[in-house]
Amino acid sequence: xxxxNPRIRYDSVGNVILLSGEEHHTNQAVPSVSAISLPWTxxxxxxxxxxxxxxxxxxxxxxDIRGITQRMYSFAVxxxxxxxxxxxxPVWVPGRKGIPQxxxxxxxxxxxxxRFGMTFASIFAIxxxxxxxxxxxxxxxxxxxxxxxxxxxxxxxxxxxTLSQKTTRNVDTDLAQFLPPIGPPENRLLIPSLGLNVPIxxxxxxxxxxxxxxxLEKDIQTSLENGTVHxxxxxxxxxxxxxxxxxxxxxxxxxxxxxxxxxxxLPTLKIGEEFWIYYGGDRHRYVIxxxxxxxxxxxxxxxxxxxxxxxxxxxxxxxxxxxxxxxxTAQELDPLTGIPMTVGQHAAPANxxxxxxxxxxx
Numbered sequence: 001x002x003x004x005n006p007r008i009r010y011d012s013v014g015n016v017i018l019l020s021g022e023e024h025h026t027n028q029a030v031p032s033v034s035a036i037s038l039p040w041t042x043x044x045x046x047x048x049x050x051x052x053x054x055x056x057x058x059x060x061x062x063x064d065i066r067g068i069t070q071r072m073y074s075f076a077v078x079x080x081x082x083x084x085x086x087x088x089x090p091v092w093v094p095g096r097k098g099i100p101q102x103x104x105x106x107x108x109x110x111x112x113x114x115r116f117g118m119t120f121a122s123i124f125a126i127x128x129x130x131x132x133x134x135x136x137x138x139x140x141x142x143x144x145x146x147x148x149x150x151x152x153x154x155x156x157x158x159x160x161x162t163l164s165q166k167t168t169r170n171v172d173t174d175l176a177q178f179l180p181p182i183g184p185p186e187n188r189l190l191i192p193s194l195g196l197n198v199p200i201x202x203x204x205x206x207x208x209x210x211x212x213x214x215x216l217e218k219d220i221q222t223s224l225e226n227g228t229v230h231x232x233x234x235x236x237x238x239x240x241x242x243x244x245x246x247x248x249x250x251x252x253x254x255x256x257x258x259x260x261x262x263x264x265x266l267p268t269l270k271i272g273e274e275f276w277i278y279y280g281g282d283r284h285r286y287v288i289x290x291x292x293x294x295x296x297x298x299x300x301x302x303x304x305x306x307x308x309x310x311x312x313x314x315x316x317x318x319x320x321x322x323x324x325x326x327x328x329t330a331q332e333l334d335p336l337t338g339i340p341m342t343v344g345q346h347a348a349p350a351n352x353x354x355x356x357x358x359x360x361x362x
């Protein structure tokens with residue numbers, strides 16, 4: 001025998017009806033499984049309608065693009081036909097003897113364009129050569145007479161022969177004999193094959209320590225007026241690292257200083273050639289091992305290897321521009337023996353065997 005709660009009733013479909021008292025009752029139907037699934041069906045139908053509408057809009061967009069493309073193609077074909085017809089129109093131009101010459105508008109246009117281009121190029125070349133006459137003058141003189149720039153003695157040489165005589169490579173003595181072990185009071189860079197003997201200026205490190213790159217660049221440009229520049233923060237000669245020296249290949253003729261073209265002929269140096277450095281009174285010898293060009297933004301050339309003793313010479317190329325940077329990397333050698341020096345190694349004593357004269361740059 002079952003007991004039923006008198007306050008619970010069921011409707012015709014089995015939903016529970018809760019009764020409150022005899023006169024008041026509330027029909028609170030418990031949702032069935034089919035009723036619960038209705039929201040998901042509506043949601044799927046909603047997204048389906050959105051997808052269908054999007055597909056329809058995309059299809060009509062493709063139709064519009066195709067129509068626009070066809071109209072643009074027709075316009076281009078028509079415009080090209082009109083332009084060709086215009087360029088092919090005959091034109092009579094008075095000749096040298098007053099006889100009319102027959103040309104087409106296209107030929108006249110090409111002739112005028114060529115004339116304008118040549119005029120512009122000529123003006124640009126004249127201005128470019130005028131602004132960089134010092135650098136190109138040195139290059140031209142060196143090409144015409146390689147010994148013309150080597151006529152004077154290097155101030156540090158102690159020999160009786162002139163430098164032009166020593167460039168014959170037939171001398172019986174070593175270049176190191178002409179370079180005193182103790183250098184001049186100021187730091188110097190000597191490149192015998194170019195006849196260069198120029199100061200090395202050391203800017204202050206304040207801007208570098210403060211990471212004020214604008215002031216650092218200004219300090220370097222100011223120092224370049226007085227010679228080549230030892231880039232702040234790089235190693236010194238004889239130390240582990242990269243002794244970095246930069247100089248102008250060309251600069252504005254109205255700027256101050258007499259070293260605006262000090263490195264104009266640096267691109268002519270070859271791998272295997274040597275240069276010398278006097279720094280802090282000490283003599284250092286280097287041989288070029290690598291020659292390359294890099295972008296102005298390549299700061300990797302300032303890297304400081306701790307296992308090598310190298311030096312870098314840098315300038316702007318092509319001459320008269322700042323498009324690229326020419327970088328010459330050199331290994332430090334023993335001044336007397338010419339043997340590559342390692343980190344911590346000291347130069348050979350003065351009585352050490354000397355390098356044969358045929359292996360010297362001059």
